[in-house]
Amino acid sequence: MKNIPFCDYKKLYLNHRENYLQIIDEVASNGGFIMQQAKKDFEKELSEFTGCNHAIGVGNCTDGLEIIWQSIGLRPGDEVICSSHTFIATASSIVMAGGVPKPVEIGDDNLICTEAISDAINSRTVGIMPTQLNGRICDMDKIINIANKHKLFVVEDAAQALGARYKGKHAGTFGIAGAISFYPAKVMGCFGDGGALVTNNYDIFNRSHQLHDQGRDVNGDLKSWGRNSRLDNIQAAILSYQLQKYPAVIQRRREIAAYYHNRLSQLNELKLPPPPLEDADNFDIFQNYEFMADNRDELKKYLEENGIKTLIQWNGKGIHQWESLGFTVKLPKVEDFFKKCIMIPIWDYLMDEEVSYIADKIISFYRK
Ligand SMILES: Cc1ncc(COP(=O)(O)O)c(C=O)c1O
Incomplete structure (x- = not known):
């Protein structure tokens, strides 16, 4: 593992x-x-x-x-x-x-x-x-x-x-x-x-x-x-120093995102972000690889049991959901998003075998 x-x-x-x-x-x-x-x-x-x-x-x-x-x-x-x-x-x-x-x-x-x-x-x-x-x-x-x-x-x-x-x-x-x-x-x-x-x-x-x-x-x-x-x-x-190397770092993230897209787009249970080359107008640097997933909490647990740490951003809440800050508005799409969102690792220093392991485990969760 x-x-x-x-x-x-x-x-x-x-x-x-x-x-x-x-x-x-x-x-x-x-x-x-x-x-x-x-x-x-x-x-x-x-x-x-x-x-x-x-x-x-x-x-x-x-x-x-x-x-x-x-x-x-x-x-x-x-x-x-x-x-x-x-x-x-x-x-x-x-x-x-x-x-x-x-x-x-x-x-x-x-x-x-x-x-x-x-x-x-x-x-x-x-x-x-x-x-x-x-x-x-x-x-x-x-x-x-x-x-x-x-x-x-x-x-x-x-x-x-x-x-x-x-x-x-x-x-x-x-x-x-x-x-x-x-x-x-x-x-x-x-x-x-x-x-x-x-x-x-x-x-x-x-x-x-x-x-x-x-x-x-x-x-x-x-x-x-x-x-x-x-x-x-x-x-x-x-x-x-980092800025000199930055284009290569972005390139590696885009490669990993393209790989995740190729492997995971077969799963109807996921709503993935657009892959790197789909929209020529929008050059995405993939700060995060975040998607919406059915049974998100179970997926997170399963990945954790298999040695993969994931993140649910910002305590799983949109800005307007912080009632302690005085917000009262309801925004159903944001609320639905935070029930399903999950981020998987996408750092440029990830090895190819780690990236494929992460994709394998997500697929095996839904196909098991
Ligand atoms: C969307 C967004 N806005 C603002 C910030 C704040 O950045 P900093 O931690 O440099 O103040 C962050 C950092 O996590 C962020 O992700």
Whole structure:
């Protein structure tokens, strides 16, 4: 029997240990720990990679999202529409910046439903916040059209989608700004918390820069109130190294996703995500391989008994299901999704025999 963790955090470091030790040694020996060259270099590389004008390394993606909304300037009562199928950080960033999150239904792709966005717009609505979930981008043509029609800001939660593209455009670059996470379990993850915001808008860049560095602008002049949420230089240097290898990492995930699709699409009991090559407009980086499964809890138990760890995301609840946060709305599609969803391992360092073992065991569960 194999023992396959859902995510082997140790491998993130151990697979490139020598190189990382050298990187850490270089940054630390130079004494450039905070707001130094390694951070600037990474920001430049990230803006080039995503094809946007500005990138700012921040403490984590949640801070990045909050800083964006604060830069836009939410006023009390301002509403922002988001998917209920997302991490709590999407909604909390709106609240912490002074606004009100309005979670809505998902469509057949399990991403935010564009009709539900239109239905939720009222005189208090100021923005739409799509989450580019599991490495896949929402229908941005429709979302941008809706936003333009109603003069709303679009801020992308691109925490899970660095490198994902829709019609050639990168996640994070569709609206006024977007934020990306480098949490260790992300496709590109650093050795602790880390994130970035990306934008083509100079005013948002300027204000976000001040907000992330105690109110200081790029020249170090104090211009406003701010906080401390700066990506550490050591993390930035680690991420610069990873960014060079990133296309190959995405490629391996897409290979594994294609393999899972080929093997598992025979099972009517599963609703799988689209395979990598099906939609030429949507380049999915497969941050996660998540599907809906009949008898999900039994499948999870069976896989566990066979040495395969799986994950049910976010305590198995959509945003609107957290009554403790004051939500009262009912969203049946999201609720149904969370009764059936499961994620299986898809890390780039998985061996081929581990991937086939996982597929074998899922098939044998339904065929036994
Ligand atoms: C969809 C989504 N939004 C936001 C975040 C928050 O990212 P971070 O942990 O870097 O703050 C995450 C991280 O898990 C996420 O998956």
